[in-house]
Amino acid sequence: MVKHNLLIIDDDIDYLKLLAESLEDSFEVKCAHNLSAAQDLLKENIKFDIALVDENIGNEKGSAWIKSQQGHENSPTSFVLYSGMATEEAILKGLECGADDFLAKPFSLLALNSKLEKLIDYQDKIHDFEDEIKSKNNVINVSMAQASKYGSCMQLTSKLNHCFSYEQIRDEVFSYFNRMDLHGCIAFYPINDKPSFYSAQKGVCSPVEIEVMELLKFKSRLYRFGSRTIFNHTLVSLFILNLENDTVDTDIFIDALASVIECIGSRIAFITYKNSLVSVQEQIKTAVSTTKKMVEISKHHQQEVMNEIVQKMGTSFHILDMTQEQEDYLMDLVHGALKKHSQDDINFLEVTQLLDQALFSIDQLQQLNTENDQIDNTYDFDDEDELF
Secondary structure, three states, X not given: OOOEEEEEEOOOHHHHHHHHHHHOOOEEEEEEOXXXXXXXXXXXXXXXXXXXXXXXXXXXXXXXXXXXXXXXXXXXOEEEEEEOOOOHXXXXXXXXXXXXXXXXXXXXXXXXXHHHHHHHHHHHHHHHHHHHHHHHHHHHHHHHHHHHHXXXXXXXXXXXXXXXXXXXXXXHHHHHHHHHOOOEEEEEOOOOOOOEEEEOOOEOOOHHHHHHHHHHOOOOOEEEEOOEEEEEOOOEEEEEOOOOOOOHHHHHHHHHHHHHHHHHHHHHHHHHHHHHHHHHHHHHXXXXXXXXXXXXXXXXXXXXXXXXXXXXXXXXXXXXXXXXXXXXXXXXXXXXXXXXXXXXXXXXXXXHXXXXXXXXXXXXXXXXXXXXXXHHHOOOOOOOOOOO
């Protein structure tokens, strides 16, 4: 059993020896016959658990010395003041100076030993309490750190939902990396384009980093090797270079980034769909505009042909020697053609109106897309506003 260190200060040498002999079985005892000798012992960096101090040490007061030791790093943990004066004033003075207990002489050596043992037990309870507080504080600090990291991840997810290009996604992810002190790369695998690779620290990825990401992109959603971790999605990969094994932060980042990679993949799929939709809108608009022009040209050409036919048939009546019956027959043919031409004009008008409505709808859809993009681009996040 390890003995606790005890410092006894008394100017009565015989009494000092008596106390030391009675307590040396339970404590590692050091004696000082004055306060100067006590200070020398403290300078030896001996950490005393208890200082047993007489109130009257020559011309000096033990209570004053105890008060002067408060807050010093090398001072004893606890103080017991004893005195031949057992008055209420002496007791209050002893406690006021910072002593943990007070004894009135004469006192029983057995009672003294018991009191000191209880004081050691009291110290142990204080230490246990302090350790418990530190442990709880550590848990609280770790929990707050975890909440902060998860909050940053949630904030990144929210920002990603307002990105409309690969470059915006890259910048938001690298900004998150920088705040979290993560080193890594991002790779995009567009459906109809060649892959692109970016590094958070260097801008461009090294050939080795590109080779590793292309090699591992067919692995599972999460693949670890050493301090490196890759998070995969069909359309994107995140390659983290500094996630050490078996740390709380690493576990947090793995959980968070496993969700982020899905968010990025979904956003890229949305961007791809949106860009494809815009492209189709442009193609439809071009096709409708071209069709409308062709209908107008066809209508104009048909009108010219009909005018020419009517003109030639009208002049032919004066040149040809026809009977009345023949002239009536030809006139019926002309009227029938004109009537059919009028119906074609109506059909052309209806087709033109439908094409105009289609163009108007496409313009409205494009305007709506533009307004939504402007709203998302003006959406402002406060980087200092961490989510918990």
